[in-house]
Amino acid sequence: MSVRLYPEDPRRVGPYELYGRLGDGRMGALFHGRSADGRQVALRTVRPEFSADPLFPERLARETSALRRIDGPLLAPLLDVRLDVDPFCLVSAYLPGPSLAEALGRHGPWPEETVRSLGVSLAQGLVNLHDRGLAHRDLTPKNVVLTGDGPHLVDFGLAGVFDAGSQSAFGVPMGTLPFLPPELLSGKGGPGAAGDVFALGALLVHAAGGSPFGADRSSAVLRRVLHEDPALAPLSRPLRAVIGACLAKEPADRPNLRELHTALASAGRLTQRRLPEKVAELVLSRAPGPRPDPSDGPERLAAFRHRYEQVVAAGHPDEAPRAMVELGALEARAGNLDTATGWLERAAATGHPHHAPLARERLRHLPGGRHRHP
Missing domain, CATH: 3.30.200.20 (Phosphorylase Kinase; domain 1)
Incomplete structure (x- = not known):
């Protein structure tokens, strides 16, 4: 956000x-x-x-x-x-949606079936990259953005640009613990498709509410990634076997993405309707949506009003002022001029470089001289 x-x-x-x-x-x-x-x-x-x-x-x-x-x-x-x-x-x-990290931080772990759907979608995105000879190299919850039509991978491939000369105090290459695969941490292998499979496995455990090797950047996490079995407690036994294979120490022992996709595919691709309810509301609040038409009936106008109010409540610094302006216009068309004035004044007070001037302009043209901004 x-x-x-x-x-x-x-x-x-x-x-x-x-x-x-x-x-x-x-x-x-x-x-x-x-x-x-x-x-x-x-x-x-x-x-x-x-x-x-x-x-x-x-x-x-x-x-x-x-x-x-x-x-x-x-x-x-x-x-x-x-x-x-x-x-x-x-x-x-720019993708108008929350990251997976934000969604998990706000609303907690996901149900297992939703985790499976997330895995299906992310495996599809990674196949698209790998078929072109590229690897993501930094697949973490903050690099997955949730939108109404599914999750999107961001910042793919950029870790390779910055990796040279960027080792941490523990000698960790560019990337994020605990999502870095053992071969990168030990220096015995380079980045590639198998490393992304490892990161995807760790991410899916994280989405289910677990942490396979710990959650910080300490030397203890580094040791566990290199030498210890992952903690898979939040997962059921069948899913534990599938995701546990992704976290194998040796790259050759991990499934390829098409094998992983087949193992998870019964859940189907992740879309907004498959998200946990609170996460779906968060995604909806960030999404640009259709504008109400003056001919819309009361029920449809009420639906638009609810949608815009959700966007305002989410507090996004660009989308919230826009929604306030739209609410002002909506209430003005409905004849609720005092309410319209309130929304437009709130939008003007945000100081947004585009929406605040637009709100002041609409205040000047409200019927009945109800504006309070010159």
């Missing part, structure tokens, strides 16, 4: 206007922004310690050239890489 920009954050990078912060990581900060043509984007700035490396621009250009050609229904494509701005940045399509 996007939060307001920090005082030290840039407001613009090259042609991209920034108006929210989506997160932070070892690669750099991730922002919610807008391109010059109005398209919403997710923009990651590159940390100075990477861009200061004289070899980094060439490596970035080489590694991301393949990523820019990748597209698919479960992937958020890389749209742009800018080496002519300070800081360097990578720009991807």
Whole structure:
């Protein structure tokens, strides 16, 4: 979920206007922004310690050239890489939905059948990557975004761009414990499809409410990934066998993605209707939706009112002001001018660069002189 920009954050990078912060990581900060043509984007700035490396621009250009050609229904494509701005940045399509990490943090573990559906969808997305000779390399709950038409993989392949010279105090390569496979941690193997299968297994245990090797970045977690069996307690015995195989220490002992998909496929692909109820509401609150028509009847208008109020309650810094403006227009058409004024004044008070001016403009044109903003 996007939060307001920090005082030290840039407001613009090259042609991209920034108006929210989506997160932070070892690669750099991730922002919610807008391109010059109005398209919403997710923009990651590159940390100075990477861009200061004289070899980094060439490596970035080489590694991301393949990523820019990748597209698919479960992937958020890389749209742009800018080496002519300070800081360097990578720009991807923006997905209006919560991450899996946020959904689990807000509403807790998922039922097993939903976990199976999640596995089916993510396996499909990974097959799309692997068939093109790429691996995700950092598959974690924060890199899965939930939308109405299913989960999407984000930041795929980027760990390879930043891996050189980026070892942690424990010698851990770029990625996230406990989702890194043993072969990467031991230095006995490189990233690849089998490593993504391991990460997917750990992610599915996490979605079910478990943690196969622990949840922090300590040396104890590192030791457990390398030498101990995973903890699979939240899973039933049949699913424990399937996901446990993904977490095998040796890459050759793990199933391939098509085998995993077959083992999980009875649950079907994950869509909004298969999500846990509270998570489905969270996804719906972030989704851009159809606009009400003046000819809509009372029941349909009530449905739109409820939808917009859900978006406001979710508090997204871009979508909430938009929903307030829409609620103002909806109530004005219904003749509820005092309520309309209240929503538009709330939208104006957010200071949003697009929706606040629009709210003030609509206040000026409310019937009956009910505006209070000049």
